Amino acid sequence: MVDNERAPDPEAALDRAFMALGDPVRRAIVARLSRGEATVNELAALFPITKQAVSRHIGVLEDAGLITRSRDGQRRPCHLDPAALEALTSWIDGYRLAAESRFRRLDAVLETLKEQEER
Amino acid sequence: MSTHPTTITAPNGTPFLEVTRDFDATPARVFRAVTEPELVAQWLGPRDLQIDIEEYDARPGGRYRYTHHGGHLGDQRASFHGVFHTVRRDELIIQTFEYEGVPDEVALEIHRFSVVDGRTRLTQRSVFPSLETRDGALAAGMTGGIEDSMNRLAELLEREV
Numbered sequence: 001m002v003d004n005e006r007a008p009d010p011e012a013a014l015d016r017a018f019m020a021l022g023d024p025v026r027r028a029i030v031a032r033l034s035r036g037e038a039t040v041n042e043l044a045a046l047f048p049i050t051k052q053a054v055s056r057h058i059g060v061l062e063d064a065g066l067i068t069r070s071r072d073g074q075r076r077p078c079h080l081d082p083a084a085l086e087a088l089t090s091w092i093d094g095y096r097l098a099a100e101s102r103f104r105r106l107d108a109v110l111e112t113l114k115e116q117e118e119r
Numbered sequence: 120m121s122t123h124p125t126t127i128t129a130p131n132g133t134p135f136l137e138v139t140r141d142f143d144a145t146p147a148r149v150f151r152a153v154t155e156p157e158l159v160a161q162w163l164g165p166r167d168l169q170i171d172i173e174e175y176d177a178r179p180g181g182r183y184r185y186t187h188h189g190g191h192l193g194d195q196r197a198s199f200h201g202v203f204h205t206v207r208r209d210e211l212i213i214q215t216f217e218y219e220g221v222p223d224e225v226a227l228e229i230h231r232f233s234v235v236d237g238r239t240r241l242t243q244r245s246v247f248p249s250l251e252t253r254d255g256a257l258a259a260g261m262t263g264g265i266e267d268s269m270n271r272l273a274e275l276l277e278r279e280v
Contacts (some may be wrong), residue, residue, distance in 0.1 A: 114144065
């Protein structure tokens with residue numbers, strides 16, 4: 001679970017990632033990038049805020065390790081880092097989903113018991 | 120049949136893990152579902168796996184052992200065993216828990232049943248022998264959930280834009 005080379009302190013990395021996603025504009029940027037790369041200009045066009053403000057949001061996401069930027073001629077498109085997101089979502093959701101799935105089946109068992117007992 | 124949210128707490132720097140969930144059933148019915156082996160077999164463990172319960176004697180001093188196989192485990196088999204320390208009908212179960220793949224790392228599990236708003240609240244607190252064991256258990260529990268969580272994230276992101 002802990003990738004020592006990339007994230008020497010996984011707790012701090014998670015803190016940064018959660019903080020980065022605690023903003024609706026940054027979540028919307030991540031949502032847009034989940035469908036494919038985009039430049040700062042393309043992203044800025046989506047929001048009624050200045051390009052500078054969008055750039056700052058991108059910087060926060062970049063520092064959090066959630067997105068990366070590459071060079072493509074004059075373009076410097078932003079990409080989502082699926083591995084970083086996976087680490088994040090698996091941490092918050094993986095264990096809970098496993099428990100949830102178990103408990104849903106327990107719900108079903110209890111429902112069956114109820115029907116049997118009421119008969 | 121309604122479903123209630125599952126709450127998981129794993130405080131930093133502690134070897135604790137607490138899972139809380141409400142059920143639309145009486146404590147007696149929940150107690151049956153978590154102590155009778157033929158009922159336990161219907162819900163315990165990841166959905167894609169088969170379970171063989173070799174022993175499940177939910178009485179003070181009684182033992183349990185079960186094995187998961189199939190699904191994402193492939194050719195592997197994962198066995199778990201422990202001893203019931205306290206079994207108080209409709210109230211409390213205290214048992215040990217050991218994954219045989221990580222021998223000697225025995226956790227203590229405390230399952231409490233309480234009535235909240237006419238529902239039964241099941242609170243499961245696990246005390247692991249070390250932080251590493253707890254984080255290992257959390258990581259292992261994740262494996263089945265990662266794909267689901269990515270799908271859910273995708274859905275969430277679809278809604279946001």
